[in-house]
Amino acid sequence: MKVFTLAELARNDGKEGRPAYFAYKGLVYDVSGSFLWNDGNHLGLHRAGGDLTGKLEEAPHGEEFLRDFPTVGILDKS
Amino acid sequence: MSLVSRQMVEKAGVNVDELVELLVRNAAAELTTFYYYTILRVNLIGMEGEGLKLITEDARIEDRNHFEALVPRIYELGGKLPDDMKKFHDCSACPPANLPKDPTDVKAILKILLKAEQCAVRGYTHICNITFGKDHRTYDLALAILHEEIEHEAWFAEFLAQGPSGHFARNTVGESPFVSKFLHP
Numbered sequence: 609m610k611v612f613t614l615a616e617l618a619r620n621d622g623k624e625g626r627p628a629y630f631a632y633k634g635l636v637y638d639v640s641g642s643f644l645w646n647d648g649n650h651l652g653l654h655r656a657g658g659d660l661t662g663k664l665e666e667a668p669h670g671e672e673f674l675r676d677f678p679t680v681g682i683l684d685k686s
Numbered sequence: 687m688s689l690v691s692r693q694m695v696e697k698a699g700v701n702v703d704e705l706v707e708l709l710v711r712n713a714a715a716e717l718t719t720f721y722y723y724t725i726l727r728v729n730l731i732g733m734e735g736e737g738l739k740l741i742t743e744d745a746r747i748e749d750r751n752h753f754e755a756l757v758p759r760i761y762e763l764g765g766k767l768p769d770d771m772k773k774f775h776d777c778s779a780c781p782p783a784n785l786p787k788d789p790t791d792v793k794a795i796l797k798i799l800l801k802a803e804q805c806a807v808r809g810y811t812h813i814c815n816i817t818f819g820k821d822h823r824t825y826d827l828a829l830a831i832l833h834e835e836i837e838h839e840a841w842f843a844e845f846l847a848q849g850p851s852g853h854f855a856r857n858t859v860g861e862s863p864f865v866s867k868f869l870h871p
């Protein structure tokens with residue numbers, strides 16, 4: 609699996625046709641195909657291109673929503 | 687517009703710009719759902735489909751009522767609806783409730799209706815959570831809408847044999863028993 613640095617992840621922000629990826633608990637998810645991540649923007653609350661670990665706590669859904677999307681790599685935060 | 691009513695909400699610790707954005711996105715979800723449900727309802731035909739027309743119509747009209755009820759609050763809080771309706775569609779807080787590939791598949795239509803209602807239940811639960819005890823007017827409105835979305839969810843789940851909804855039918859089509867106090871007669 610591809611290893612992403614935070615800088616590489618940030619380039620996949622879903623804007624201007626770029627893929628929309630985010631990291632969650634070490635895995636990198638591709639949500640480019642999701643209507644709810646249009647332009648890498650999730651309801652004006654969260655953006656693709658970053659590490660969203662911990663950000664689900666206030667969300668009205670859990671990790672199960674991530675399972676429908678492919679994982680494309682792992683995050684290296686070192 | 688900078689009304690005291692917005693200042694009070696800010697002072698209570700709510701990120702009002704974020705809240706307004708959520709209200710606009712949920713208003714978009716309501717109006718687009720009204721549109722997509724129109725198509726779903728038209729396709730609910732035959733022995734299986736006809737029986738679902740009435741609750742789908744109630745949900746369709748009530749979703750339009752939710753849109754109408756949300757709009758004043760968006761403007762009161764200093765927000766606005768996008769000028770471009772295509773942008774409005776694409777910022778919806780819920781995905782389009784498109785007709786399934788096989789429009790004669792009544793169960794597939796029901797599953798789409800159920801998913802749409804569940805998305806709405808999540809959305810208004812979140813708005814209630816962030817406004818509770820802080821923005822009384824938005825909370826009251828979001829809670830009223832939530833009551834109706836929860837009932838819609840239960841109606842469709844009942845038809846998918848997920849258990850009885852425990853509800854009685856509306857007295858009039860699209861009655862909006864909870865949201866009607868926010869609507870103009």
Ligand code: HEM
Binds near residue numbers: 667
């Ligand atoms: C307060 C923050 C959040 C709110 C209010 C929120 C709200 C929502 C809503 C309403 C849905 C649609 C639910 C449905 O269809 O029933 C959704 C879907 C989703 N959310 Fe969130 N969410 C939040 C945070 C997050 C975070 C932090 C992530 C990632 C770690 C995330 C990832 C997703 C994904 C992948 C979907 C599925 C999209 C699809 O099916 O196309 N959400 N979210």
